[in-house]
Amino acid sequence: MPEGHTLHKAARKQAPLLVDKVARASSPQGRFLEAAQLDRARVVSIEAVGKHLFYAFERRGITRWLHVHLGLAGRFTYHPTTRTPAPAPLPSVRLRLAAEGTTLDLRGPLICELVTVERAAEIRDGLGPDPIRSRSVATKFAARVAHSKVPIGALIMDQRVLAGVGNVYRAELLYLARIDPRRPSRELTATEVQTLWDLARQLLRAGVTDGRIVTTKYGDVAPLHAKQRTYAYKQTVCARCRGLIWNVKLGGRPCFYCPTCQT
DNA sequence: GCAAAATGTCAAG
DNA sequence: TTGACCTTTTGCA
Numbered sequence: 001m002p003e004g005h006t007l008h009k010a011a012r013k014q015a016p017l018l019v020d021k022v023a024r025a026s027s028p029q030g031r032f033l034e035a036a037q038l039d040r041a042r043v044v045s046i047e048a049v050g051k052h053l054f055y056a057f058e059r060r061g062i063t064r065w066l067h068v069h070l071g072l073a074g075r076f077t078y079h080p081t082t083r084t085p086a087p088a089p090l091p092s093v094r095l096r097l098a099a100e101g102t103t104l105d106l107r108g109p110l111i112c113e114l115v116t117v118e119r120a121a122e123i124r125d126g127l128g129p130d131p132i133r134s135r136s137v138a139t140k141f142a143a144r145v146a147h148s149k150v151p152i153g154a155l156i157m158d159q160r161v162l163a164g165v166g167n168v169y170r171a172e173l174l175y176l177a178r179i180d181p182r183r184p185s186r187e188l189t190a191t192e193v194q195t196l197w198d199l200a201r202q203l204l205r206a207g208v209t210d211g212r213i214v215t216t217k218y219g220d221v222a223p224l225h226a227k228q229r230t231y232a233y234k235q236t237v238c239a240r241c242r243g244l245i246w247n248v249k250l251g252g253r254p255c256f257y258c259p260t261c262q263t
Numbered sequence: 264g265c266a267a268a269a270t271g272t273c274a275a276g
Numbered sequence: 277t278t279g280a281c282c283t284t285t286t287g288c289a
Contacts, residue, residue: 072270073282108282
């Protein structure tokens with residue numbers, strides 16, 4: 001599930017449910033002992049940056065920051081409680097936040113921790129531009145690409161370079177931009193880099209709206225069948241040339257691409 | 264019933 | 277580069 005769009009979607013869903021409300025916080029699983037420090041605090045803000053979520057809580061004039069990263073297995077579950085009480089939490093619930101009208105469960109996150117405001121800023125500063133955030137610009141991304149000899153397929157998954165892109169979006173961006181993932185980043189033209197950025201904005205933002213990654217709705221290539229959601233990721237046949245999709249390990253994970261169309 | 268995989272990341276070697 | 281971590285889901289016996 002979780003590339004950048006998932007976290008932005010979660011932030012947008014959770015904010016109206018929780019912000020300005022006082023929440024009961026607990027860790028049924030017992031692995032997030034600091035939950036007690038959030039109990040009965042008011043939720044001030046919920047914000048996504050790349051694949052990271054930041055929550056501000058306030059209690060008795062003191063602000064505390066919660067940092068969440070879903071990793072590979074993390075999930076949120078929402079329980080509306082206007083009509084019926086929330087069910088007992090599953091044993092794996094790391095954090096339960098219960099506010100008026102909603103109970104939110106977090107299971108299996110890579111990170112769920114309290115951080116200082118300085119540490120929160122440090123984490124954000126370590127991330128590259130997030131194409132879903134409106135104030136992000138291509139400049140920083142372009143500069144990193146221009147100076148790196150790392151293959152572009154590895155570079156765009158580097159969260160310090162481009163925040164929010166994961167293994168699915170990487171394959172889809174490079175497929176639609178027709179760029180071979182093995183090419184050294186600094187050999188890309190300025191136009192190609194701009195195209196990658198524009199596609200990242202378009203596809204990740206669409207992902208927030210759709211709630212999942214469906215790139216075949218937005219590409220300039222007709223998919224092979226109605227149910228096809230990605231062009232390259234986990235595909236075997238290229239919708240453009242009908243040749244075989246290959247994959248090569250880049251950045252430690254398989255990168256799917258068409259050796260004919262991506263040059 | 265168990266193993267493997269998954270859209271992620273980090274520490275160890 | 278590999279293995280470990282987290283949890284759920286899927287596939288194979």
